[in-house]
Amino acid sequence: GAGVSQSPSNKVTEKGKDVELRCDPISGHTALYWYRQSLGQGLEFLIYFQGNSAPDKSGLPSDRFSAERTGGSVSTLTIQRTQQEDSAVYLCASTSSYEQYFGPGTRLTVT
């Protein structure tokens, strides 16, 4: 079956603009995770959803970051008033048990 998909694959935005990143998990996967991969920082956990609720938002770096999930499926990660330090690859993963399957990521560049 299809894996985790993310869109867009690349996004270039100007500092101060808002961006929305989308994740389509594997069908039937109940849990969905967002991570950020940046140079020198490795992979950082941002937020996870169980169904439509987010039990753990501890990794969101600031209140400019928010995420939602609707219908237990698609999730969007929104970054408001983007800053240059937000430039990174944003990865989404989904799981039905313990193994997380990762998407290809969205490369965000803030100029």
Added chain:
Amino acid sequence: AQSVSQHNHHVILSEAASLELGCNYSYGGTVNLFWYVQYPGQHLQLLLKYFSGDPLVKGIKGFEAEFIKSKFSFNLRKPSVQWSDTAEYFCAVREGGGADGLTFGKGTHLIIQP
């Protein structure tokens, strides 16, 4: 908070050499442990995982890892590497029994020279 250390940031080996990548974690309770690989231009893939039982786990492509609880370690090994093993390798940990997000190490960039 838990943390994961990968001590080798860059490793260069020749084909057929043996590989061991170190991974240490800080959490003292029950853990789930993972190694992921990211080949150039591809997304993260699971190499192997440990939840419980035999501390020596075997994964795909000839990789294995040993969980040593007393040393808080989960080192990745392969007896004979191939050029196609060139990739970024990430160790990750999660507190056992939960569905929390993974805590990753900073990764090891492995280059295999033909």
